[in-house]
Amino acid sequence: MASSMLLGKRLRRQIRAKVWPVLEEAGFAEFAPLRAHRRRGNVIEVVEFTPFPREWREPRWLGGEAYANGATFVLHVGSYFRDVERLPWSETQERPKAGQCHRCARLAHESVDCAADGRTFWPGSQGERLDVILDEAVRVLQARGLAYLDHYGDVDGWLAAHERGEARHPGEEETVNLSADEIAEMGRICREGRAARSGKLDGFHRRVHLADEHLTKPDPCEDILAGLLIGKGRLEDAVKCLDDQKRQRLLQTVA
Numbered sequence: 001m002a003s004s005m006l007l008g009k010r011l012r013r014q015i016r017a018k019v020w021p022v023l024e025e026a027g028f029a030e031f032a033p034l035r036a037h038r039r040r041g042n043v044i045e046v047v048e049f050t051p052f053p054r055e056w057r058e059p060r061w062l063g064g065e066a067y068a069n070g071a072t073f074v075l076h077v078g079s080y081f082r083d084v085e086r087l088p089w090s091e092t093q094e095r096p097k098a099g100q101c102h103r104c105a106r107l108a109h110e111s112v113d114c115a116a117d118g119r120t121f122w123p124g125s126q127g128e129r130l131d132v133i134l135d136e137a138v139r140v141l142q143a144r145g146l147a148y149l150d151h152y153g154d155v156d157g158w159l160a161a162h163e164r165g166e167a168r169h170p171g172e173e174e175t176v177n178l179s180a181d182e183i184a185e186m187g188r189i190c191r192e193g194r195a196a197r198s199g200k201l202d203g204f205h206r207r208v209h210l211a212d213e214h215l216t217k218p219d220p221c222e223d224i225l226a227g228l229l230i231g232k233g234r235l236e237d238a239v240k241c242l243d244d245q246k247r248q249r250l251l252q253t254v255a
Contacts, residue, residue, distance in 0.1 A: 045079055075106065078096070
């Protein structure tokens with residue numbers, strides 16, 4: 001089944017009506033049913049609603065019992081560096097997908113009422129809740145998604161941080177891991193059922209859900225680093241990043 005059909009026509013209409021206008025104001029200019037692109041210099045930025053067919057349920061500690069086979073989606077943001085295409089073994093992508101980006105993250109939902117089994121999976125088949133789901137997606141994109149893209153759009157700043165040994169993903173300093181005692185207490189409250197839900201449990205849940213899933217390492221791999229350095233006119237430094245075989249191939253290309 002085509003990915004655009006997997007999420008349903010109504011959801012695609014909601015994305016077009018609610019999400020794309022917000023991204024258009026932020027400078028995105030190319031829109032497909034589930035993907036938007038923004039070009040800034042030699043960086044192509046992507047926001048993508050990626051279909052993910054799976055069985056989902058509302059978590060039991062939120063009172064959910066019923067399972068349903070339906071479409072969920074993952075909300076991806078990614079940055080694709082055109083400078084990497086300067087390497088002779090690289091492929092060219094005019095409109096990259098999220099999975100083809102050199103920096104990519106899955107954005108987590110924040111609501112304790114979001115009926116998805118997993119913090120980075122968003123429910124796409126609950127028609128009566130689409131307004132709530134898409135409103136939250138817009139909030140998350142504005143609060144964290146665009147900041148992620150801005151972080152990696154600053155290639156000079158990112159390279160400088162890497163060379164200082166300080167490269168980090170945006171938001172990592174805010175990530176909070178639950179202690180063993182907190183996990184045990186959360187499990188105890190969950191076992192007691194819906195009637196035992198408390199503000200403290202909601203707080204635990206919200207802290208867990210604020211963690212986005214970074215699919216790429218904070219430090220650039222050798223190809224990415226070499227491509228960005230070439231883009232900055234630092235061929236000598238770029239060559240040092242590569243293994244012998246790639247180094248020879250690059251030097252033969254630029255000779």
